[in-house]
Amino acid sequence: MIVVMKTTASQESIQQTAQRIEELGLKAHIIEGTERTVVAAIGDKRNGEQTSLATLPDVEKVVTISAPYKMASRESRAEETVIQVLDLKIGGGHIGLIAGPCSVESEEQLLQTATFVKEAGATGLRGGAFKPRTSPYSFQGMKEEGLQILATARDMTGLAIVTEVVSPMDVDLVSRYADVLQIGARNMQNYSLLQAVGDTDKVVLLKRGPSATMDEFLLAAEYILDQGNPNVILCERGVRTFETHTRFTLPLASVPYLKQRTHLPVIVDPSHGTGIASLVAPMSAASVAVGCDGLIVEVHPNPSEAKSDGPQSLTPQQFGAMVQQCKTVANAMGVGLG
Ligand code: PEP
Ligand code: MN
Numbered sequence: 001m002i003v004v005m006k007t008t009a010s011q012e013s014i015q016q017t018a019q020r021i022e023e024l025g026l027k028a029h030i031i032e033g034t035e036r037t038v039v040a041a042i043g044d045k046r047n048g049e050q051t052s053l054a055t056l057p058d059v060e061k062v063v064t065i066s067a068p069y070k071m072a073s074r075e076s077r078a079e080e081t082v083i084q085v086l087d088l089k090i091g092g093g094h095i096g097l098i099a100g101p102c103s104v105e106s107e108e109q110l111l112q113t114a115t116f117v118k119e120a121g122a123t124g125l126r127g128g129a130f131k132p133r134t135s136p137y138s139f140q141g142m143k144e145e146g147l148q149i150l151a152t153a154r155d156m157t158g159l160a161i162v163t164e165v166v167s168p169m170d171v172d173l174v175s176r177y178a179d180v181l182q183i184g185a186r187n188m189q190n191y192s193l194l195q196a197v198g199d200t201d202k203v204v205l206l207k208r209g210p211s212a213t214m215d216e217f218l219l220a221a222e223y224i225l226d227q228g229n230p231n232v233i234l235c236e237r238g239v240r241t242f243e244t245h246t247r248f249t250l251p252l253a254s255v256p257y258l259k260q261r262t263h264l265p266v267i268v269d270p271s272h273g274t275g276i277a278s279l280v281a282p283m284s285a286a287s288v289a290v291g292c293d294g295l296i297v298e299v300h301p302n303p304s305e306a307k308s309d310g311p312q313s314l315t316p317q318q319f320g321a322m323v324q325q326c327k328t329v330a331n332a333m334g335v336g337l338g
Contacts, residue, residue, distance in 0.1 A: 098124030198227025247275020
């Protein structure tokens with residue numbers, strides 16, 4: 001349920017509404033909009049609450065939210081959530097550009113990539129220090145040393161650092177270095193990890209699980225929002241299908257679909273979505289055309305020597321060309337990119 005307060009509602013009435021919601025055994029979340037405040041009442045539905053809340057001072061109306069994801073739903077917040085961290089802006093008519101290697105491999109590799117992607121127009125730098133690999137024998141990442149290299153790259157370039165956290169145990173450590181905590185596709189339904197990042201004040205980039213439905217994806221985001229962290233970015237990164245010509249199948253209809261259902265920004269990862277470098281630029285341009293709020297792309301100075309995901313990584317030159325192509329589409333769409 002959403003309790004919509006009058007535009008003139010006092011802080012006292014808002015607090016009183018939240019208190020009444022808690023007394024009813026529900027959880028109250030105050031959501032401040034530019035025009036008015038709404039108070040979400042989350043929990044199992046019981047009878048009579050709606051009327052009891054509707055009569056409180058300064059309450060305009062009480063609306064039932066039909067979606068199972070209450071806080072993430074458009075019904076709870078009509079305005080788009082816009083994420084801004086350093087110069088990385090995602091949403092609100094701006095397509096944020098995050099680029100960098102799949103994994104941090106060395107200081108030289110990362111700093112070189114960071115310099116290139118910044119020059120090409122990126123405002124976020126990606127790079128995994130903790131890698132969730134399908135095989136336990138594959139490169140698992142440089143861990144804290146990798147995080148230190150990422151922090152050096154931020155100091156040098158001003159790029160916002162996006163890096164994955166794979167375990168609730170590491171959330172504090174990764175948060176000390178990262179600007180954006182990435183939750184990988186394999187961990188989309190790791191609920192204790194979602195709650196742990198929900199307890200931080202960091203922006204969270206949540207990737208769609210390769211077999212997750214839209215409702216499961218949005219309910220995963222709900223776990224983070226429910227802990228009190230409103231800064232969540234959704235990332236479509238492809239799903240598993242019968243098809244094998246690409247690594248995953250990248251369903252771009254999920255972008256406008258999600259944007260109709262949620263106020264959270266939606267970005268696309270065409271690198272994991274296709275697994276093939278030559279398909280990354282066309283799918284990035286297509287993502288811009290369907291209204292994405294950002295792109296996250298793998299770039300490596302020498303893809304053939306990458307320790308992970310070389311076949312889908314762009315060279316810095318290819319990335320530069322991709323940005324130009326996306327800018328043309330972004331201009332046509334009347335949105336900014338970078
Ligand atoms: C990654 O971003 O390198 C990664 C492992 O992505 P995903 O979780 O989408 O597979
Ligand atoms: Mn990767």
